Structure formats: C-alpha cells, structure tokens
Amino acid sequence: MSYRDVATRPVAAWGVVAVGARMPVAMAPLALVFLVRERPGGYTLGAVLAAAYVVGEIAGAPLLGMRMRAERARPQLAAGLAVGALGFGALGAFPHTHPVVLGAAAFLAGAAPAAAPGGLRALLTSLVPEHAAAQALSAESVLTFSVWAVSPAAVTGLALGVAPQLPLVLAAVLMASSVPGLWMLPAGWRSDENDRGGESMVRIMIRAWPVYVTGAASLSLLALAELVLPALLEQRGIEVGWAGPLLAGLAIGSAVGSVVYGLRSWPGRLRTQSMVLMFAVSGVVAVVALMPSTGLIAAGLAVAGLLQAGAMLTRNLTLREVLPPSALAAGYSVMYAAVGAGYAASGSLAGGLLTVVAPSTAILAGVGLTLVLTVVGVLGEVKPAPSGGGKPSPSGDADDGPERAPVRGGGDTESRL
Numbered sequence: 001m002s003y004r005d006v007a008t009r010p011v012a013a014w015g016v017v018a019v020g021a022r023m024p025v026a027m028a029p030l031a032l033v034f035l036v037r038e039r040p041g042g043y044t045l046g047a048v049l050a051a052a053y054v055v056g057e058i059a060g061a062p063l064l065g066m067r068m069r070a071e072r073a074r075p076q077l078a079a080g081l082a083v084g085a086l087g088f089g090a091l092g093a094f095p096h097t098h099p100v101v102l103g104a105a106a107f108l109a110g111a112a113p114a115a116a117p118g119g120l121r122a123l124l125t126s127l128v129p130e131h132a133a134a135q136a137l138s139a140e141s142v143l144t145f146s147v148w149a150v151s152p153a154a155v156t157g158l159a160l161g162v163a164p165q166l167p168l169v170l171a172a173v174l175m176a177s178s179v180p181g182l183w184m185l186p187a188g189w190r191s192d193e194n195d196r197g198g199e200s201m202v203r204i205m206i207r208a209w210p211v212y213v214t215g216a217a218s219l220s221l222l223a224l225a226e227l228v229l230p231a232l233l234e235q236r237g238i239e240v241g242w243a244g245p246l247l248a249g250l251a252i253g254s255a256v257g258s259v260v261y262g263l264r265s266w267p268g269r270l271r272t273q274s275m276v277l278m279f280a281v282s283g284v285v286a287v288v289a290l291m292p293s294t295g296l297i298a299a300g301l302a303v304a305g306l307l308q309a310g311a312m313l314t315r316n317l318t319l320r321e322v323l324p325p326s327a328l329a330a331g332y333s334v335m336y337a338a339v340g341a342g343y344a345a346s347g348s349l350a351g352g353l354l355t356v357v358a359p360s361t362a363i364l365a366g367v368g369l370t371l372v373l374t375v376v377g378v379l380g381e382v383k384p385a386p387s388g389g390g391k392p393s394p395s396g397d398a399d400d401g402p403e404r405a406p407v408r409g410g411g412d413t414e415s416r417l
Contacts, residue, residue: 003262005132006139013184014124015143020178021081021116022144024088024109024171026151028053031167032106034159035095045099052103054344056110058337064115065333066201070122070326073188077119078179084113085176092168113175118332121316125328126189137316138262141309142255149251152244190325204327205334210380211322214274215315215335216342217373218308221285224366225250225301227347231359238294249298253305261310270318271381277311278374282367289363346370 032053033046068076087109091102121140128136155167230243266273281304288300315335323331346366353362 003135003139005128006135008127010127010185011124011136011139013181014120014127015139017178017181017185018120018124018140018143019147020174020181021113021120023147023151024084024175025057025113025117026148027155027167027171028088028106028109030152030155031159031171032091034155034164035091035168036099036102036164038164039096045102048099049102049106051344053106053110054340056107056112057114058340058344060111060114061118061333061337061340062205062330064111065118065336066205066330068115068119068329068333069188070190070329071188073119073123073329074182074185077116078182080113080116081175081179081182084109084116085172085179087112088168088172088175092165092172095165095168109171114336115329115333117336118329118334121332122189122329123185125320126186133320134313134317135262137313138258141258141313145251145255145258145305145309149248149255152247156244201327201330204323205330208319208322208331208334210377211315211318212335212338212377213373213380214278214377215312216338216345217278217370217377218281218311218315218342219339220342220346220366220370220373221281221304221308222250222343224285224346224350224363224370225288225304228350228354228359228363228366231354232289232297232363233294235359236292236297238297242294246294246298246301250301250305253302254309255305257306257309258313260306261313270314270321271378274311274314274318275374275378277307277314278370281307281311282370282374285370286364286367289360289367342373 029050032049033043036042036045036049039045064076064080087105087107090105091109094101094105121137124136124140125133154170158166158170225247229246230240233240233242233246268276284300284304284307288297288304291297291300316332319331319335320328346369349369350362350366353365357365
C-alpha cells in the first residue's frame with residue numbers, strides 16, 4: 001500500500017481548500033480568548049465565547065450535514081463557509097461590542113460552516129479509488145494535525161505582537177478564500193439516494209451511535225492534554241511555557257501516526273483495532289499524569305498522539321462500512337459533533353475536578369470517562385445479527401458469527417483493511 005493514488009492534482013487542490021476551511025476552526029477558541037482578555041473579566045468572557053463557538057459547531061454539524069446532498073454539495077458548502085467567514089469578520093471588526101453580540105457572532109461562526117468538514121471528507125474520498133480510502137483519510141489527518149500544530153503559535157503571535165482582533169480577521173479571510181476554491185473541485189460526489197432502502201437519514205444516524213460514542217471518546221483524551229497540561233506542569237514544578245511545545249509534540253506524533261496507519265494493512269477488524277488503540281492511548285495518558293519530568297511527559301504525549309491518530313482513523317473508516325454512500329457526509333458531520341461533545345464533556349469534567357483535586361487526579365478521572373465511553377461504544381457495536389446470518393460483508397468476507405447488524409444491508413459492518 002502507498003500514497004501514490006492520493007498524490008494527484010485534484011487532491012492537492014482539495015488540500016488548499018481544506019486548509020482555508022479548517023485553519024479558522026483551529027484558531028477560533030484561543031483567538032476568542034485573546035480578543036477579549038483585556039476587558040473586565042476577560043478570561044471568563046473569552047471562555048464563554050469559545051463555548052458559544054463550540055456549541056454552534058455541535059448544533060450546526062448534524063443539522064446541516066444531514067441536509068447535504070451529494071449532487072449539489074458545492075453550493076451548500078459555499079454558503080456555509082461564506083456565512084462562517086462573515087461571523088469571524090464580525091468578531092474581528094467589532095471586538096468591543098456587547099458580549100451578547102459577540103456570543104451570537106461566535107455561535108454563527110461555529111454553526112454555519114460546521115458541515116464543511118464532513119462534506120469535504122466525503123468529497124476527498126470521491127477523488128481517489130475505493131482501495132485508497134484509508135490513505136486519503138490518513139493524508140487528511142496529517143493536514144488536520146499540521147493545521148492544529150501551527151494555529152496556536154499563529155494566534156498567539158498575531159494577537160500579542162500586532163492586535164488582538166487580527167487572528168479573527170485572518171480567520172475570516174482564510175474561510176472566505178476557501179469558497180472560490182470549491183470551484184476547483186467537483187460539484188459533488190456520486191451516490192444513490194435509493195441505497196438507504198427508504199430509511200430516513202435520522203434513523204440511519206441513530207443506528208450508527210456506537211461509532212459516534214467511541215469517536216467522542218477519542219477526542220476526550222485530547223481535551224485532557226490541552227486543558228489540564230498547564231496545571232499538571234505546575235504541579236510537577238515545570239515551567240508552564242513548556243505546554244506549547246509539548247502540545248506541538250502531541251500534534252506531530254498524531255501526524256506521524258496518520259502516515260504510518262495508511263502505509264499498510266493492519267490485522268483485525270476495524271472495531272478491534274479501535275478498541276485496542278483506545279485502551280493503549282488511555283494507558284499512555286494515565287502514565288503521563290504520573291510522570292515527574294518534562295522529557296518523560298513529552299515522550300508520553302508523542303506516543304499518545306501516535307496511537308490516537310490510528311484510533312480516530314478507524315472510526316472514520318468504520319463509518320464508511322456502516323453507512324450507505326448517500327449518508328456519508330451526514331455521518332461525518334455527526335461524528336464531528338460527537339467528538340466536539342466528547343471534548344467538551346471531558347474538558348468540563350477535568351476543569352471542575354481541578355477545583356477539588358490535583359491535576360494528575362483530574363487527568364486520571366478523564367481517562368476513566370474515556371474508558372467508559374469506549375466500552376459502551378464497543379459493546380454497542382457487538383449485537384446479534386438478524387437470523388439467517390452468513391451474509392457477506394461489504395468487503396466480500398462472510399459473516400460467520402454473531403455481529404452487529406449494519407445500517408445498510410449485507411452482513412458484518414467491518415472488514416480487514
């Protein structure tokens with residue numbers, strides 16, 4: 001297996017559009033904090049604005065994603081990104097306006113383009129042969145983690161070195177620039193609305209809930225690393241300024257893990273791979289919470305990022321197995337909302353615990369939540385198949401045992417990569 005089928009001009013054009021659409025998302029929470037930090041109660045207001053933005057994403061992704069249609073995806077994506085750019089532009093242009101107005105603009109900036117990640121992912125996989133889907137998703141993960149590695153430094157440098165509103169102005173420009181870039185790509189992707197067998201989109205999304213639960217679990221660990229790491233460093237007597245480089249190491253580890261995962265086939269079903277990787281990441285993060293030195297914490301976070309990339313990729317690949325093609329964009333959007341909810345839940349739990357327990361204990365509690373979500377998701381995927389099993393899976397393998405009934409007909413929902 002190689003990335004030869006992904007190294008094409010259409011995929012490169014897709015990458016340019018994706019950077020413009022996703023860089024603002026990575027910049028937004030920290031940029032909102034810097035926007036208002038010099039106002040009275042600035043940090044609290046910044047946290048509220050960031051929360052409004054995330055709530056907008058969580059609400060907008062499933063609502064708009066389930067309305068997206070493959071054949072006319074371009075105008076829907078363009079409209080969402082354009083309105084999102086207006087939301088970012090309003091935040092940058094009117095930084096001193098009433099907090100309620102800022103909150104509304106933050107919500108709009110999060111909600112309007114929230115279906116874009118799912119739509120762009122579906123568009124990416126349509127640009128490559130079916131057998132190269134894993135490599136395409138791996139390349140997407142590398143791009144995403146690279147953007148998340150660069151964004152904090154860009155926001156901090158612009159906000160502190162030039163002007164607090166400049167990161168949000170840049171976010172607006174980037175998101176707006178991605179709109180004309182959509183015309184470098186196909187108008188949509190091929191799908192058959194009849195592949196759902198007359199079942200409603202909402203019903204299909206509900207039946208795929210175990211995948212979303214484990215997806216939420218995968219990002220809850222990232223919330224622990226980002227939100228509790230500074231407090232953990234203080235607990236260990238380490239300079240808090242190391243938080244930035246350590247998180248960059250986490251992102252780099254994730255990018256490397258994404259590349260490695262796409263280089264070969266891995267043994268076991270996707271469900272099994274996901275479970276093993278999630279348990280491994282949880283164990284590594286738990287060990288990081290107990291590490292006494294900067295070097296050991298850095299090594300632990302890099303390994304956690306390496307493993308987490310595989311865990312996230314197995315969830316996206318599982319969606320391709322359990323959902324019919326016409327529902328993929330909606331499925332990716334619901335996954336986007338689910339992982340956002342997992343991030344928020346884990347961060348809220350750890351943040352609340354920080355007021356009563358040590359940071360290391362808060363991380364361990366968050367790891368416990370992750371393990372619970374992982375077990376619930378895995379158990380939800382293992383359900384007795386309908387009577388008369390032995391039907392072939394989408395990959396052509398026979399289903400010779402009790403397994404989860406797929407959302408679309410045809411036996412086992414997972415195959416070997």
